[in-house]
Amino acid sequence: MNWNSLDAWWWPFLYIGIAGWIATDMWRWLGVLVGNRLRDDSAFLIWVRSVATALVAAVIAKLIIYPNGELANFPLWLRIGSAVIGFAVFLVAGKRPWVGIGTAIILIVVGRVLTTG
Amino acid sequence: MQSPAKPAGGSYWFFRGMRGIVSLPAFILFCSFVGFTGFAVESGITRAEAVFMTGSVWALPAMVLLVTSALGSAALPAAFLTVTLSSIRLMPMVAALIPEIRTRKTRTIALLAVSHFIAVTSWVFTMERIAKVPPEHRVKFFAGFGMTLTSCNMMIVGFGYNLVGALPPLAAGTLFFLTPIYFITSIWASARDMSVYIAMIVGVVLAPVFHQVAPEFDILYTGIVGGTIAFGIERLIRVRQANASARTDEPGRVEP
Structure with a gap:
């Protein structure tokens, strides 16, 4: 039962509905119900959050190291270098996201223009 | 800042929430969704599927994982498991936001409904600004922001679908790069x-x-x-x- 299993028009929407919509909203609904009953520093919640954060970190690393689409044509050292320097500047500039994002974007654009000549 | 002469009603705060789409976090998210649209086009996801995914899933990491799983011909249960595990973080985020926006009179059904619009951007935005909103209007303020943000991004994906294919390679690649940088800085900053x-x-x-x-x-x-x-x-x-x-x-x- 994968994405291409059925030729019906509704199949991709059902696939998105189950593997996307329900898979995300069940946590939101559970979050509402759990609400303030779960203490913010309970060990279980910290473990759950650590696993979740590491999952997102893996997504971030894969988007930079093994990207899809046009970004794959940018040199690997430029992608990693721009991300690392952008992140360092973000930390130094008082954890303001726009500073880090701006730095990383400028670096990768300039780097790409220079490397393609 | 201008403040209303008489105590403002719920629709005023709903509108104040809507106005939040003119803000830096919202702007970065718009750019990220232009990047996602490019990703969807290149992956062979149709316009209708991409718009539906934006409105129904409403969490970029989950959407990227869903597309990756679907095109890696993952079986439905495997895709469900991958997306589910990556979205666990929504639970503590929602659990942290709910006590901020509810009062004793707020009905659980209303909270379940607005919880759909909670994702990293709306969470960061709301946690930063909610203290200035009177408690009885906070759900409306959040609903105004969350629903507007989601609708705008569905429109960006829908209208942008044909345009991103025509983007120059430099711009297309840079937009792909924006998403991971945005994730890492905004999650780090809101930790x-x-x-x-x-x-x-x-x-x-x-x-x-x-x-x-x-x-x-x-x-x-x-x-x-x-x-x-x-x-x-x-x-x-x-x-x-x-x-x-x-x-x-x-x-x-x-x-x-």
Whole structure:
């Protein structure tokens, strides 16, 4: 039962509905119900959050190291270098996201223009 | 700042929430969704599917994982498991936001309905600004922002679908790059304790390792192994701090 299993028009929407919509909203609904009953520093919640954060970190690393689409044509050292320097500047500039994002974007654009000549 | 002459009603605060789409977090998210649209086009996702996914899933990491799983011809249960595990973080985010926006009179059904619009951007935006909104209007303020943000991004995906294919390669590649940078900085900036920082670093380092070992399950393995390592380190540091403060005869209170 994968994405291409059925030729019906509704199949991709059902696939998105189950593997996307329900898979995300069940946590939101559970979050509402759990609400303030779960203490913010309970060990279980910290473990759950650590696993979740590491999952997102893996997504971030894969988007930079093994990207899809046009970004794959940018040199690997430029992608990693721009991300690392952008992140360092973000930390130094008082954890303001726009500073880090701006730095990383400028670096990768300039780097790409220079490397393609 | 101008303030209304008489006590403002619910529609005023709903509108104030809507106005939040003119803000830096919203702008970055718009750009990220232009990047996602490019990703969807290149992956062969149709316009209708991409718009539906934006409105129904409404969490970029989950959407990227869903597209990756679907096109890697993952079986439906496997895709469901991958997306589910990556979205666990929504639970503590929602659980943290709900006490901020509810009053004793707020009905649970209303909270369940607005919870759909909680994702990283709306969470960061709301936690920053909610203190200035009167408690009885906070759900409306959040609903105004969340619903407008989601609708605008559905329109961006819908109208942008044909345009992003025509983007010059430099712009297309840069938009793809915006998403991971936006994730890492906004999650880092909104983190409330050290475990998030450790998990982020361990996860980024472990992901390429697991990609070499088990490319199909790299994200899942990184999450479980990396998250558990991060949790262990966090516990260890917490115990050390507790011991240190006990030895210096401080009151036994440990701040995270």
